[in-house]
Amino acid sequence: MELQILITVLLFLLLVLFPIFFLFRGKKYPDRLPPGSLGLPVIGQSLDLLKALKADKVDKWFQEGITKHGPIWKASLFGYPTVVLHGPIANKFIYTCDGNILTNTQPPSISRILGSKNIIELAGHDHKRVRAALTSFLKLDVLKQYAAKVDEEIQHHLQTHWHGQHEVQVQPLIKTLTFNVICSLLFGIERGPKRDKLLPHFQHMIEGVLAIPINLPFTQFNRGIIARTKLVPMLIDIIREKREALQEQKQANPLDKDLITSLISIHDDDGSPTMSDEEIIDNIIVVMVAGYDTTSVLLTFLVKLLASNESVYSAIVCEQEEIAKSKAPGEALAWEDLTKMKYSWRVASEMLRINPPVALAFRRAMQDIEYGGFTIPKGWQVLLSSSMTHMDNDIFQNPTLFDPTRFEKHSPQPPPFSFVAFGAGPRMCPGIELAKMETLAMIHRLVTHFTWELLKEDECFVRNPMPEFNQGLFVRITPIKATFMSSKASL
Ligand code: HEM
Numbered sequence: 001m002e003l004q005i006l007i008t009v010l011l012f013l014l015l016v017l018f019p020i021f022f023l024f025r026g027k028k029y030p031d032r033l034p035p036g037s038l039g040l041p042v043i044g045q046s047l048d049l050l051k052a053l054k055a056d057k058v059d060k061w062f063q064e065g066i067t068k069h070g071p072i073w074k075a076s077l078f079g080y081p082t083v084v085l086h087g088p089i090a091n092k093f094i095y096t097c098d099g100n101i102l103t104n105t106q107p108p109s110i111s112r113i114l115g116s117k118n119i120i121e122l123a124g125h126d127h128k129r130v131r132a133a134l135t136s137f138l139k140l141d142v143l144k145q146y147a148a149k150v151d152e153e154i155q156h157h158l159q160t161h162w163h164g165q166h167e168v169q170v171q172p173l174i175k176t177l178t179f180n181v182i183c184s185l186l187f188g189i190e191r192g193p194k195r196d197k198l199l200p201h202f203q204h205m206i207e208g209v210l211a212i213p214i215n216l217p218f219t220q221f222n223r224g225i226i227a228r229t230k231l232v233p234m235l236i237d238i239i240r241e242k243r244e245a246l247q248e249q250k251q252a253n254p255l256d257k258d259l260i261t262s263l264i265s266i267h268d269d270d271g272s273p274t275m276s277d278e279e280i281i282d283n284i285i286v287v288m289v290a291g292y293d294t295t296s297v298l299l300t301f302l303v304k305l306l307a308s309n310e311s312v313y314s315a316i317v318c319e320q321e322e323i324a325k326s327k328a329p330g331e332a333l334a335w336e337d338l339t340k341m342k343y344s345w346r347v348a349s350e351m352l353r354i355n356p357p358v359a360l361a362f363r364r365a366m367q368d369i370e371y372g373g374f375t376i377p378k379g380w381q382v383l384l385s386s387s388m389t390h391m392d393n394d395i396f397q398n399p400t401l402f403d404p405t406r407f408e409k410h411s412p413q414p415p416p417f418s419f420v421a422f423g424a425g426p427r428m429c430p431g432i433e434l435a436k437m438e439t440l441a442m443i444h445r446l447v448t449h450f451t452w453e454l455l456k457e458d459e460c461f462v463r464n465p466m467p468e469f470n471q472g473l474f475v476r477i478t479p480i481k482a483t484f485m486s487s488k489a490s491l
Pocket residue numbers: 119120131138286287288290291292294295298352356357358360361362420421422423424426427428429430431432434435
């Protein structure tokens with residue numbers, strides 16, 4: 001099966017990307033190109049990188065390149081000549097470079113599913129405008145009012161899917177949770193048939209984005225495209241309903257406001273809407289795609305860690321029990337409670353360092369760029385890997401050691417642009433506060449209501465490209481009959 005997939009990728013690359021590759025080979029600059037080889041036409045080193053990704057050995061793949069060629073080298077990846085860069089200075093260059101020089105444009109197959117107006121595709125003024133609209137809701141000052149809502153969604157999730165069970169498959173369940181949190185908080189779509197109808201479409205779209213882009217009946221990519229065509233009319237209806245509710249001022253409670261309502265309400269100085277409906281749809285979709293798998297991956301890794309690292313588990317339980325004791329029975333978590341979970345967030349940050357859900361960042365050169373004594377020709381890709389930076393012994397000493405104290409205030413801080421699990425610069429993840437909220441509230445509810453053990457100690461994961469546990473991470477769970485539980489009445 002794996003061989004079949006590799007052959008399909010190979011054929012696809014050969015047929016579709018052959019002309020692009022020769023267009024961008026950079027023959028104009030034979031002396032100023034970085035060292036390295038473009039390998040076989042078109043295919044280059046793509047299969048090696050895909051294999052390294054699957055085996056979660058991206059840092060090793062990068063290290064081999066650096067050992068052979070130095071910190072700036074060239075390769076050919078996914079049909080494009082590529083310059084691979086490493087280190088905090090290179091990260092700063094990639095993350096903060098003007099959008100007219102390096103763009104974030106995705107392959108056409110991805111924008112076919114996510115839509116051409118999604119924030120990842122946009123550059124310059126349009127990127128700033130859409131990003132400002134999204135962050136007007138996702139920024140901490142606004143989002144912190146919704147901590148109890150996130151907590152309520154988590155408690156309902158545990159009540160429905162964990163309580164009464166002896167064994168659970170963690171990763172798929174937590175994906176359902178992150179989907180539900182985004183639906184409720186960002187889209188204002190509460191539990192019920194409407195939400196249930198959306199889930200499979202989003203899932204197919206996400207699988208389509210991550211699939212080999214071959215549009216034939218029954219391929220994952222094709223399913224993703226079909227899912228988009230089914231989803232868009234549903235989103236148009238949701239936007240219309242929200243617009244009507246706004247006009248009739250049905251939202252008495254300001255906390256009923258959600259990201260979609262917020263995007264509809266924003267107007268420019270001249271009174272025209274800041275975002276078109278098409279932009280709102282594409283960005284609702286991208287927020288779901290960007291926020292669904294990432295946070296669920298982090299939480300799944302944390303569940304595994306807490307089952308296998310006694311000292312981290314005890315310290316987390318200690319911190320969370322203190323918070324639970326300060327709450328009345330049935331009282332929901334508030335933002336102030338989450339701010340006390342400092343150790344838990346250091347553990348989550350260290351997990352993001354060791355296992356960043358997003359391991360690679362690609363950009364495209366919009367013009368010839370001089371960098372580090374070399375030329376990056378127009379049209380080439382530029383690539384960095386957060387895994388590689390996070391595993392650099394010169395930046396994080398003893399990098400394979402899980403050590404949350406690295407993130408203590410008083411510990412020596414790594415140079416800027418070294419911890420890049422959420423990216424950096426103008427495209428830094430705008431969902432960071434939501435991810436933090438979900439992660440901390442879920443850790444709290446899990447450790448104060450359950451103990452658990454891994455059913456398969458050595459269950460591995462592959463990157464596809466997001467980390468996926470081979471069997472979804474099965475754990476055996478036992479409910480805690482605790483006296484300190486803050487909301488035992490509600491669970
Ligand atoms: C642990 C959870 C998360 C991680 C590790 C993560 C990671 C990242 C990274 C690395 C980037 C930058 C990619 C690049 O520069 O190439 C990014 C961008 C983005 N993330 Fe997240 N993310 C997480 C959660 C979320 C959530 C919950 C949302 C939804 C609210 C979200 C929405 C976005 C969006 C819309 C962008 C594009 C921003 C732009 O282009 O300006 N992310 N994320």
